[in-house]
Amino acid sequence: MENKPDILEILTRTQTGEYCTQKEWDTKRIPGTIRNILKEHDLAGACDPDNPVNTDMELADKFYAAGYQAALELGFHCTDTERIISVTQGELDLAVEAAPSELLVGEGQHATLLKSRTPSDPYPMKTACTLGIAVSEEYWPAMHYLIAREPEVDLLNGGSLITIRGKEVLSSTPIETFMGYEHAQMHKEARRKAGRPGMGAIVSISAVTEYGMLSSYGAKGGYSTKDLALVLFPSEMKIDYRTLHKVVQVHNVGGAMKADSPAMIGGMPGPPEGAVISSIACALLQYTILQPQTGGGEVYDVRTLSNVNREALWAQSLSMQALGRNTHLMTHPCMNQVSGPGTEKLLWEIAASVAVGAVAGGTLSTGPRSAGGKLTDHITPLECRFMSEISHAASGMALEDVNEFVKAALPHYEDTIKEPDLGLPFQKAYNLDTLEPIPEWQAIYHKVKDECIDLGVPLNPW
Amino acid sequence: MAIDPKYSELVTNIENGDEDGGIEAAKGLLESGVDPLDIVQDAIMPCLKEIGDRFARMEVFLPEMMLAADVVKGVQDVLRERFSAIEVASEGRVVIGTVFGDIHDIGKNIVAAVLEANGYEVHNLGVNVDPKDFIKKAREVDADLIGLSSLMTTSIPYMRDVIDLVKESEVDRDRFKLIIGGGPVSEETVELTGADGWGENAADAVDAVRALMESG
Numbered sequence: 001m002e003n004k005p006d007i008l009e010i011l012t013r014t015q016t017g018e019y020c021t022q023k024e025w026d027t028k029r030i031p032g033t034i035r036n037i038l039k040e041h042d043l044a045g046a047c048d049p050d051n052p053v054n055t056d057m058e059l060a061d062k063f064y065a066a067g068y069q070a071a072l073e074l075g076f077h078c079t080d081t082e083r084i085i086s087v088t089q090g091e092l093d094l095a096v097e098a099a100p101s102e103l104l105v106g107e108g109q110h111a112t113l114l115k116s117r118t119p120s121d122p123y124p125m126k127t128a129c130t131l132g133i134a135v136s137e138e139y140w141p142a143m144h145y146l147i148a149r150e151p152e153v154d155l156l157n158g159g160s161l162i163t164i165r166g167k168e169v170l171s172s173t174p175i176e177t178f179m180g181y182e183h184a185q186m187h188k189e190a191r192r193k194a195g196r197p198g199m200g201a202i203v204s205i206s207a208v209t210e211y212g213m214l215s216s217y218g219a220k221g222g223y224s225t226k227d228l229a230l231v232l233f234p235s236e237m238k239i240d241y242r243t244l245h246k247v248v249q250v251h252n253v254g255g256a257m258k259a260d261s262p263a264m265i266g267g268m269p270g271p272p273e274g275a276v277i278s279s280i281a282c283a284l285l286q287y288t289i290l291q292p293q294t295g296g297g298e299v300y301d302v303r304t305l306s307n308v309n310r311e312a313l314w315a316q317s318l319s320m321q322a323l324g325r326n327t328h329l330m331t332h333p334c335m336n337q338v339s340g341p342g343t344e345k346l347l348w349e350i351a352a353s354v355a356v357g358a359v360a361g362g363t364l365s366t367g368p369r370s371a372g373g374k375l376t377d378h379i380t381p382l383e384c385r386f387m388s389e390i391s392h393a394a395s396g397m398a399l400e401d402v403n404e405f406v407k408a409a410l411p412h413y414e415d416t417i418k419e420p421d422l423g424l425p426f427q428k429a430y431n432l433d434t435l436e437p438i439p440e441w442q443a444i445y446h447k448v449k450d451e452c453i454d455l456g457v458p459l460n461p462w
Numbered sequence: 463m464a465i466d467p468k469y470s471e472l473v474t475n476i477e478n479g480d481e482d483g484g485i486e487a488a489k490g491l492l493e494s495g496v497d498p499l500d501i502v503q504d505a506i507m508p509c510l511k512e513i514g515d516r517f518a519r520m521e522v523f524l525p526e527m528m529l530a531a532d533v534v535k536g537v538q539d540v541l542r543e544r545f546s547a548i549e550v551a552s553e554g555r556v557v558i559g560t561v562f563g564d565i566h567d568i569g570k571n572i573v574a575a576v577l578e579a580n581g582y583e584v585h586n587l588g589v590n591v592d593p594k595d596f597i598k599k600a601r602e603v604d605a606d607l608i609g610l611s612s613l614m615t616t617s618i619p620y621m622r623d624v625i626d627l628v629k630e631s632e633v634d635r636d637r638f639k640l641i642i643g644g645g646p647v648s649e650e651t652v653e654l655t656g657a658d659g660w661g662e663n664a665a666d667a668v669d670a671v672r673a674l675m676e677s678g
């Protein structure tokens with residue numbers, strides 16, 4: 001017997017746990033519990049937007065204690081049965097202790113070693129590009145071949161397919177099941193063609209429900225169990241059977257899982273401080289209930305539909321620091337930009353937000369979310385390269401230095417977060433004959449990169 | 463507009479999301495002879511508007527908005543009970559949900575709460591809603607409008623399904639207006655699905671709903 005809580009027993013709590021309507025969970029349990037804990041731990045009003053990277057490690061530890069308490073008081077809510085999956089302190093401690101602190105994703109010379117990190121850890125935060133932005137079938141192969149070819153990109157995630165063999169991919173239908181398997185072939189081909197057949201993959205971004213994933217993960221000819229299966233579940237601390245099917249499948253085939261659910265500033269946990277507590281609690285609970293190998297700790301801001309604004313950067317820095325200092329969990333700061341490809345602002349948003357995740361102690365970051373992830377084909381390999389360069393270079397920096405860097409980066413984009421320039425789609429930002437970025441986009445990249453170097457980020461000059 | 467101090471207990475309970483307290487305060491007002499329509503127009507409406515404005519400024523958050531709307535529902539039931547002859551003013555009745563295959567709920571919940579704060583009666587069906595369930599609920603509550611949310615291209619066709627079901631039905635065609643929203647939704651999606659309107663954010667949603675209600 002493995003020394004961790006029995007997942008089957010925990011899953012039965014979706015039927016036997018305390019009954020609580022979803023409305024009660026959303027509007028009373030989550031906000032009420034978090035509000036009380038904020039007060040009890042004297043953390044209300046701690047957010048310092050003038051210093052978007054927290055440098056007070058005592059504060060990080062205080063937030064960890066608050067998040068730990070919230071995890072034990074709350075648990076997860078199963079939205080199918082409206083029952084609460086609570087866990088005991090013993091179970092939580094055992095599960096967090098049993099979670100791995102290292103994981104090799106992929107195979108052979110192109111595999112990537114993920115490691116648990118502390119703030120300013122010299123071991124680099126790794127990247128998985130991109131983030132499920134809808135991509136047309138026509139451009140998917142070239143775009144993903146080019147992303148896999150970027151040497152600094154560690155893992156290949158990818159764009160969500162909107163059609164497969166010209167047919168609309170309609171969620172939960174057999175077309176989704178078909179797409180899941182075929183997408184795996186396309187994904188493998190992109191990595192093979194780029195000369196990195198063993199490069200690790202995130203599985204499967206196009207799978208909107210369990211169908212697309214069950215048809216491809218661990219299936220013969222599909223994704224390998226050395227790839228990382230993606231399990232995203234609804235905030236705040238809600239889980240449903242659809243997602244749990246994915247979880248059980250990963251355990252069944254002996255694969256590795258990355259689980260995530262962003263805490264929402266302005267949503268149920270309220271202010272940035274509340275979202276930090278929710279994010280820590282959610283991470284601790286997911287390792288007890290879903291038992292992934294990696295993931296957790298994300299914060300998102302519903303007011304800016306991103307997390308590149310000051311409060312969100314501050315909250316993201318704290319949740320990573322709290323988890324990085326107090327556990328060996330391998331966390332996931334997912335940074336959500338709003339400007340589009342071909343714009344200078346996108347690169348500044350990436351630089352600031354990814355540097356925060358890297359220096360604060362994140363293990364793996366998925367991105368970028370160009371144009372907020374809203375527009376089809378609005379993502380290019382060049383910003384994937386830039387994100388990965390920043391992630392690797394900013395990892396070992398001092399918190400104070402990244403704080404100064406972020407303060408210098410913010411004025412480049414802060415005024416347009418709510419009305420961003422959505423930029424260009426792949427087919428306009430790249431020359432499809434040469435498969436190179438258009439000169440204007442390339443020049444912007446060089447300019448912002450040089451400025452980041454001048455501001456102290458140790459990027460390799462181009 | 464300042465709210466008359468005689469309503470302060472009711473207003474405080476709405477702001478605090480205390481349903482029992484709100485109902486007690488409303489009963490007290492009725493007993494002292496205050497006209498129920500005045501309670502709605504002079505206390506509830508301005509109070510909800512103020513909460514909506516505070517939400518826009520992020521001084522209060524989503525749960526406070528949702529709870530305030532609940533208190534108001536409870537209070538309106540009391541007013542209706544006592545004075546069944548009086549139709550308590552509602553701007554209109556909206557059925558809203560996230561369409562099939564999609565579990566993103568935050569944006570839809572914000573829109574639902576903001577519509578409630580603006581005086582609409584909102585029936586929130588949750589996420590992953592089967593197309594037929596929208597119609598069923600809309601018929602059941604005699605809705606004026608159906609609001610569909612989707613954040614994923616893979617679920618947008620389900621919006622079209624709901625809209626087709628309405629447009630193909632002689633009973634429902636002239637009865638329910640259809641409004642859509644969510645990350646990838648745009649003018650183009652409106653054309654693609656045949657919706658009557660769309661909203662880019664919550665404030666937009668209120669304007670669009672209002673415009674559709676006015677268009678009859």
Ligand code: B12
Nearest residue numbers: 132133235373564565566567569609611614615643644661
């Ligand atoms: C948070 C999030 C999640 C959370 C959801 C948490 C929750 N409780 O809702 C989790 C982690 C669960 C999740 C899961 C997934 N997600 Co997701 N998610 C997001 C993200 C980052 C933000 C969404 C959000 O909450 N925004 C905040 C709210 C306030 O904004 P909003 O929803 O847009 O709402 C506003 C307006 O649109 C409008 N509005 C909304 N609804 C309505 C309705 C009406 C009637 C009107 C008038 C207006 C209106 O008003 C709102 C208020 O201003 C988006 C990225 C993005 N830019 O949207 C991706 C995104 C939607 N997700 C995406 C994907 C791919 C997924 C997954 C499939 C990933 C996977 N493989 O597992 C799963 C899907 C599971 C499923 N079956 O639904 C893709 C979709 C791509 C596509 N195919 O179109 C996106 C776009 C990410 C990306 N590409 O960058 N996700």
